[in-house]
Amino acid sequence: MIIGKSIPRIDAYDKVTGRAKYTDDLCDKNALVAKIKHADAAHAVVKAVDVTEAQKIPGVVKIVTCFDVPRHTFPTAGHPWSTDPAHQDVADRNLLTDHVRYYGDDVAAVIAEDEVAASQAVRAIKVEYEELPFVLDVQEAMKDGAPQLHEKFPNNILSHTQIRKGNYEEAIKEPGLIKIEGWYDTPTVQHCHIENAVCYAWEEGGRIHVTASTQIPHITRRIIAQALGVDWGKVRLVKPFVGGGFGDKQDALYEPLCAFLTTQVGGRLVKLECSREETFINCRVRHAIRYHLISWVRSDGTLVARKADCYSNQGAYASHGHGVCAKGMNSIPQMYPCPNMECDSWTVFTNRQVAGAMRGYGMPQVTFALESHTDDICRKLGLDPVAYRRRTVMPVGFVDEFSKNELYSDTFNQVMDKGAEYIDFERKRKEYENQTGDIRRGIGMSLFWYNTAVWPISLESVSCRMVMNQDGSVQLQLAETEIGQGADTAFAQMTAETLGIPFEKVHVVTSQDTDVTPFGTSAYASRQTYAAGMAIRDCAEAFKKHILEVAYTYTRMQPYLMDIVDGNIIRTTDGRVLMTLAELAATKLYDLQNSEHLTMQKTTQLKSNAYSFGCCFAEVEVDIPMCSVKVLDIINVHDAGTLINPALAEAQVHGGMSMAIGYALSEKMLYDEKTGRLLNGNLLDYKLSTTMDHPHLEAQFVENPEPTSAYGTKSLGEPPALPAAPAIRNAILQATGVAFDEVPMRPHLLYRKFAEAGLL
């Protein structure tokens, strides 16, 4: 069994020696350099762009303005294309725009011989604006008379969806119900992958070639073609090693513009590399979502009716749009089933950074709101948060009508048992009751809900190719990308397992090239071990069957009497090795009568999805006069089904916990209310966690193999980032009695809330 072994990642050697090549490492140093002229207004119409002075700067090759680009619009979201126009992403982008919708929007681009000339030229471009009023807040943007960002979306509402269950209005009339109400606010944050967005493009053979740091090669190729208005086959995209993505690179970023720019300079090589500041301002961010939750419960805590209003700040363009907020909303009735519910989600344009996919896709936001609210209910009724959750959370056997997802195991109780035991929850919870003094400790917890892959919302299609070498080793090709998670290593383990060859004999083609790599929708929705796992198994089983049929020629044994074990063709009846796979592969290829290169390719379509649940427990120390919070201990427990590689799984959890601690305590994009400009778009002022901001991160698992999954797996990429913020918030609540209604709980907010509570 190679599944379940903590094998070192197959790319680790190359990464510790600097041999792994990322996009910029591969670009010829003589490439032309493109730089973008960003708007210095939050909302404006561009009247004129004067490039006279800029063009005089030595080294400038070409300047392209918003008046020079194709007029048709395109979508950027990294979703599978839909042939049904009603399900296509909103196409609201131009390569450069004369309608500036956020501070930093793209007005013109300079192509120069070097970076210095390009930067100087950008500064020398003069833009004449007609400034328009702008709006940054969702509630303000929805009001009549608010500044309008897009013509087709009145009151800036990109989309509104709802869930109705039972009869909320009637249900709340039940006498004796207790009403618990809260507003919960989450911030705009950025992915902060350490490799900035970067791409380069050139023309060759009458086609446009793009190399880019992207999670989604085939999708990005399609978007480039749509943006430029060329046949999709005229574009080729190559994805080398990627220095982190976290959803930001699940969007077409500047690949379409870079591809366009090469066509403006005769197909010469053009590189477009974002600075860190541009990654903050011009790539994507996580939606800030504001929740209004009202729960009507009986005195024992039984949920009778619940109302949830979700307001999502989309920023200037649609990108992934409403899916993010809607996903979060849809989890509410599933997580804590309730007979009477009214849920509404609004996704609203504002003049802020464009929100797209970010690790968790709406779930970190709703998890903060719902799990904070759940503790608010417990506090009001004097109930134990763990016991209350055991009673009210989704029961075993629950089936979601839409996705057909089913909770097959007693996951929630199992993860809570494990988490509570590790952190000594019951004892500490008691010990920390009724504290006084300046420094207090508290313990809190949170559950989380997640699902895997995107069916039935969108297409789930993965193609897998296996190509055998003369030595019996196999190249594995998938479009499901390695972006740091360790996917390639897990894929190699799966392939070795099913095909029956040693792990070392699987060579994963880690770089995707849309000319060569079979189609797949790639890295998002925590789908890869689940979705690609199915394709790998499908392809490997078909390949094995074919190989054994070929082996019949040389062994004279019936295929059903043979198997491939450890790289050998064996006779199953007595275990005898008949020939090695290497002998078979070479013999067949060089067969003078009937030569064949042993290969297999399959396209696998998924029509299932899987729940992936878990919890977090956190212990904190709050220094009230200092308005500071220290996380003393923290644990995430996940049921991600079978673990393919436990060490890599654990590492995934650490990274998500770290991101969630930042979400809880320090990360927030800040805006200048007067201009709409982002104030802290750099790694100094934006407070990403460092080594000094963490305690030890404990990651544990319960492994209930997922019945719908080829290898028992389900999602683990995004879920680790969900539960820490509400767990920490609930721990602070226990320590201080102060119920925080927003993250991050920075000293500024702690000061305000502690003062309000009379603690200061």
Added chain:
Amino acid sequence: MTKKQYKMITCKINGKERTAVVDVRASLTDLLRNEYSLTSVKKGCEVGECGACAVIIDGECFNSCIYLAIWADGKEITTVEGLVGPDGELSDVQQAFVDETAVQCGFCTPGFILEAETFLQKGKIYTDEELRKLLSGHLCRCTGYENIMRAVKKAMYVRNGVEAEQNNR
């Protein structure tokens, strides 16, 4: 526009004597990446915030993005490419990063390895708190620093002949 100015410098890079004509405005990152293809020197911010471009200069770890190439004149510079032995052997720190699953996307990895290599040369045993402080100039978004800490501690114990603590906490 001011005219470009150049200066000739001589330095030792990964043990090899090198002479280069550099633009006086160029950073050491640019020199190492563009002239010598030492692409382990990563650009994450180019203003000294993230630590991805760190290299060892005369035994000390610096962010090469805010270190002018001309300052490298007469200096000895090491990148992770230079830690690898002639037959591709990994250094103890590199090996610990592989063994402890401290590598994910790999973009911050060279900086962390060089930082650890620098302070581990002092032959001291550091506390967790000291290690966290020593590594705090490097940002990583994938690992939560957990396995990086494990790897650095493992290399530290091995190098100092101390049996590694079983409990990594």
